[in-house]
Amino acid sequence: MKIRLTFLLMLAAFFTAQAAQVDTVLVKSTAMGKAIKTVVIQPENSKSKNLPTLYLLHGYSGNYANWVDKVPKIKELVDKLEMIVVCPDGGYGSWYWDIPNDKNYQYETFVSKELVDFVESNYAVAKDRSKRGITGLSMGGHGALYLAIKHQDTFAAAGSTAGGVDIRPFPNNWEMAKRLGPYHEQQESWNSHTVMEMTHLIKPNSLSLFIDCGTEDFFYKVNLKLHEKMTYLNIPHRFLTMPGAHNWDYWSKSILYQMMFFHDFFYQPAKK
Template identity: 30%
Template sequence: MINKTRTLRCFTGCISATLLLVLVGCKSNIELGSTASTCSLVGGTWDLIADTDYSQCGGSGKKEKMIFTVTQQGCQLSNDYGVTGTIDGTDVQWKVPPWFINGGEVTYLEATAKIQDKKIEGGYYWTWSDGNTECSGTTKVNGTILAKEDAISAQSEVKEKNPMLSPKEGNIAHTFSLKTPSAKAVYLAGEMSDWKENVFKMQQGENDNWSLTLYLPQGAWQYKFVVDGQWKYDQSNPKTTDDGFDGLNSVIVLGKEIAELSVNQNIPHGSVINSDFDSKALGENSPFTVYLPPAYSADSQKSYPLLLLLHGYGSDQEQWVRDGKIQNFMDNLIHAGLIEPFIIVMPYGDKSQYVNNTETHIMDELIPYVREQYRIKSGKTFTAISGGSMGGFGALYLAHRHQDVFGLSVPLSGYFDLSYYPEFNPKKFTMEPELYIYCGTDDHISFARNEDLVKLLKKEGVDFTYKTASGGHTWRYWNGITTDFLTVISDFFNKQA
């Protein structure tokens, strides 16, 4: 994406979750019949729907139901997120403190609400800026102050939606804890919540300790803490990984990981090579990573098919090695005879969406360069492209624009923002490369866009495969489908041989 559109997990997920929490949390109520000099009791449990428009920040629209508690003292309101408000008749003016996310600051130009008959209606206008780029948006909120019996039912319903809060056969209990002084609200966010920050509220104990126990399926889980709206990794946990936004995610591993994801010391291993060259298209040095299969060096005559594998927004060319463990999957699957060996090239795309100069760099510079450096079979029947999130968009975009180069496109949870592809016209859409689309049904960032794209493709009679399964916009989901999509790619190459 371009710099102002920080939409994937860290902007869409945070603006449509963190922002919704703050915005939704900043709502107040006044009874019908109140006057400008009288404040009515509006504290208690609020049930709201927040509708956020972040199209200028690279997203579209997001609706989310929120249930939270508002405290009232006289004409003053407050909530757990540090938001305060003042009632004047049926109107509320909110004071929302700025908060930081993705290297930038969210500030509020205006935050107001009107309360009547225990009905809530409000609007919030905000901007995000990192000093170089800026975007803005609105959030509209409608809801109700619940009666006590309804509040108990609503809160129970919310709890039922989070089965990880209760023991389940096969799941593993893990207590997340954080010591943070003066915090007003702490949440656990991560792959367990599809990076929504308002799902798992931690409980405050003695000595500024906050904790929460979840019952999780085994495997690796990435997470962070959200302390009064600010995202922080767990400094007490030494296991971390890059979050794609100049920060870190914390990682825990419960029980065993996926077998194919782990290193097997008893089998041959391929080579992971980090390289770079000067790019005229980019006007700077550009890094890339290559995976060579185990047998590459043993036979100096044999050539191999090529997979171009693209990373997500704000990450780098090593993401699929670091988080995807693609080298381990390849080694294990090749040794087991489940796939045939092929070469993988992973370019650096930063936040480009793989358009403009980055497209020129990959297509006109990188691919010809690696074909000169490595023994790669020629022709589109031996060339595929895949990638996750922003890389999923890139896999569709580049394959469609260069149908003479790629014979197969495999987008994974693609964030299909077609504003980056104005030439795209579904009425004239043809897709000669085979197309195989994956997306998790719990993916609050990309699933709706995948569904919209699929409708367009079906309407135009495009031949493609669409495979969905439970999972979010997370490495747990992508690791879980890696064996499958690598097999799809290997089968494509094999049928051409």
């Protein structure tokens, strides 16, 4: 369902700005045998001991500090929307996959298991899936949907902003052939690692989904195709398009919509 949210709702998040606490921590990954830098943004003076957690992934060639450095207003959103935001380092061109026989690229296991365990052992967050969400930009947008679909027992809501939601039209880009092999030789592997071919795995009423993309983005067509496919398959989701290209100017705007979506999901009235 294509949506247009009002900025009046967004502006409410900025009244009486506070100063969220930002920590950079090292999270041990047993799967990769190394510690992964991760930014954790916590609301200031929150009274809740069971905050929801939003895992927020960076894009290709990015790092753990991208979101808080490029979009500092995210700290105000964390304060006002009452959630913890966790930004792990996803490596260079990992696409958040586990690559067989490559210990340096086990990012699916790290984010979906090791990182979640660390956060829930060290922070005052809720420990049930209804309070866990995941989203990201570009490579991280694909990664968020990929991980949420594969781990529906862990995440209850997922988003993507300007995500590379179908990797197959880009067989020579962004290190993907190094991870999966050449597309013309490893088509089955590429199909199993692209969100576009994973929609059949989404269980009914399992995931709350929100996808957005700028109309001038080179990923716009694949996002539109994913929206059309989900609509055809009656997979509930929200889809938003706005003017914008594949850059931080667009992402700094879209994060407002993304975080409002997750806030509404986390704090929806309990079903009777």
